[in-house]
Amino acid sequence: VSKTPDLRAAAARLTPFTYVGAQSAPGWSFTGGFPDPAHFPFEELLACLSDAALEDPGVLQYGGPVDETLRYGESTLRAELLHRLGDDLGPSADLANVMLTTGSIGAIELAFRAFLDPGDVVALESPTWPAAIVMARQLRAKLVTVPVDRDGLSVDQLAEVVASLDAQGNPVKLVYTIPTFQTPTGSVLHPARRARLAALAAEYNFLVLEDGTYAALRYDGDPVASVQSYDAGGRVLRVGSFSKTVAPALRIGWAAGDARLLETLASARTDLGVSHWAARALALFLRAGHYDRHLDRMLAAYRHKRDLLHAALVRECAGLADWELPAGGYFFWLRLRELVDAGAATQLAADDGIACRPGEQFFGLPAEGAQLLRIAFSQIAEDRIDEGIAVLGRALRASSRKAQA
Ligand SMILES: Cc1ncc(COP(=O)(O)O)c(C=O)c1O
Numbered sequence: 001v002s003k004t005p006d007l008r009a010a011a012a013r014l015t016p017f018t019y020v021g022a023q024s025a026p027g028w029s030f031t032g033g034f035p036d037p038a039h040f041p042f043e044e045l046l047a048c049l050s051d052a053a054l055e056d057p058g059v060l061q062y063g064g065p066v067d068e069t070l071r072y073g074e075s076t077l078r079a080e081l082l083h084r085l086g087d088d089l090g091p092s093a094d095l096a097n098v099m100l101t102t103g104s105i106g107a108i109e110l111a112f113r114a115f116l117d118p119g120d121v122v123a124l125e126s127p128t129w130p131a132a133i134v135m136a137r138q139l140r141a142k143l144v145t146v147p148v149d150r151d152g153l154s155v156d157q158l159a160e161v162v163a164s165l166d167a168q169g170n171p172v173k174l175v176y177t178i179p180t181f182q183t184p185t186g187s188v189l190h191p192a193r194r195a196r197l198a199a200l201a202a203e204y205n206f207l208v209l210e211d212g213t214y215a216a217l218r219y220d221g222d223p224v225a226s227v228q229s230y231d232a233g234g235r236v237l238r239v240g241s242f243s244k245t246v247a248p249a250l251r252i253g254w255a256a257g258d259a260r261l262l263e264t265l266a267s268a269r270t271d272l273g274v275s276h277w278a279a280r281a282l283a284l285f286l287r288a289g290h291y292d293r294h295l296d297r298m299l300a301a302y303r304h305k306r307d308l309l310h311a312a313l314v315r316e317c318a319g320l321a322d323w324e325l326p327a328g329g330y331f332f333w334l335r336l337r338e339l340v341d342a343g344a345a346t347q348l349a350a351d352d353g354i355a356c357r358p359g360e361q362f363f364g365l366p367a368e369g370a371q372l373l374r375i376a377f378s379q380i381a382e383d384r385i386d387e388g389i390a391v392l393g394r395a396l397r398a399s400s401r402k403a404q405a
Contacts, residue, residue, distance in 0.1 A: 011138040027353025028388030034379040044290040052280040059277045071266040073100025074279035080286045088229040096259040104213045104241035104253035114268035116141045120173040127362030129183045152189030155196045174207045180215040181329030184362045184374040198230035212240040218328040219303035234258030308385045309377040316393025330378035336371045345399035
């Protein structure tokens with residue numbers, strides 16, 4: 001009897017990438033990191049798309065191999081980015097320090113592929129963005145995790161891990177961090193820790209992959225300098241995205257750093273780049289001032305939604321859960337108190353139409369994160385927040401051990 005062979009590679013069998021949390025039409029969507037569809041800048045984007053194509057029909061082409069736009073991306077957008085990334089790349093930075101990618105996920109995946117061989121050690125924050133865990137596993141990297149607290153990644157604990165693995169001859173090769181409005185915790189890495197992380201990278205010769213996907217979405221307080229700004233040795237690769245600020249469908253993100261790091265990315269790249277048309281349109285969007293005006297509007301809208309959600313949590317979930325008010329990003333990270341049976345609560349909330357992300361998804365190990373929930377305030381319509389959080393609060397109360405006793 002012939003057995004039908006499984007055509008999938010072992011990596012795809014063992015670590016499938018499923019987009020967790022994308023449920024069909026939930027009543028209240030507090031799930032993925034999706035921007036608010038009510039605020040997409042349609043008119044300006046459409047005008048920029050049409051201007052880009054009318055001014056230069058060549059934007060419908062692949063990039064060129066000679067001017068490196070095929071591997072590095074459309075150059076007017078890279079020039080805009082270079083200008084906006086400011087001094088972090090050093091005074092002599094030029095277009096060789098910026099590359100466009102398919103969202104920031106494209107940059108992260110490319111960096112993982114370009115810098116990690118099977119068995120190499122990659123350090124991830126715990127908890128972290130689930131896609132990073134999947135990517136590291138698919139590459140057969142060896143994962144170590146380092147906790148995140150209110151001030152972001154515990155760089156003290158990272159230093160211990162790095163030193164001990166180095167002594168064992170199995171050094172950490174790459175540290176993936178989301179220092180600003182970390183996913184899922186919302187924490188911001190303290191400046192002193194940023195400086196120390198860059199210094200550790202130099203001392204132990206590892207690469208820091210700094211994910212700044214949410215960094216522009218700050219609602220309170222002053223911006224914090226990037227980890228990259230503390231790096232003198234070209235060991236920090238910073239990635240970012242226009243998905244959360246403008247529109248994910250553009251699929252435009254970027255990687256910025258030392259030209260040698262980007263050369264390595266370019267040499268591993270096999271996707272023929274990102275849409276020149278979308279990139280040129282986005283460059284026009286930035287140059288015309290649409291981006292800055294749009295971002296100001298978005299910051300006001302998200303700040304308001306965050307505050308509505310916080311007020312609703314105080315009303316509905318006080319005594320059942322604890323959380324910090326996030327200073328930016330899209331998420332609240334709820335720690336359910338021990339008296340709440342988290343499994344029962346999330347099931348009940350889901351049955352009543354609440355979509356949010358169970359904490360387990362953000363840890364490499366399923367046993368962790370059981371009392372945690374990530375609640376996104378970005379996507380849900382403003383006038384649905386109170387009702388949704390009331391439904392969640394009812395589920396938590398009904399699942400508290402007191403209620404069940
Ligand atoms: C932490 C983090 N990094 C990167 C990404 C990728 O975003 P994109 O590829 O759309 O830029 C996401 C998207 O949810 C994210 O949450």
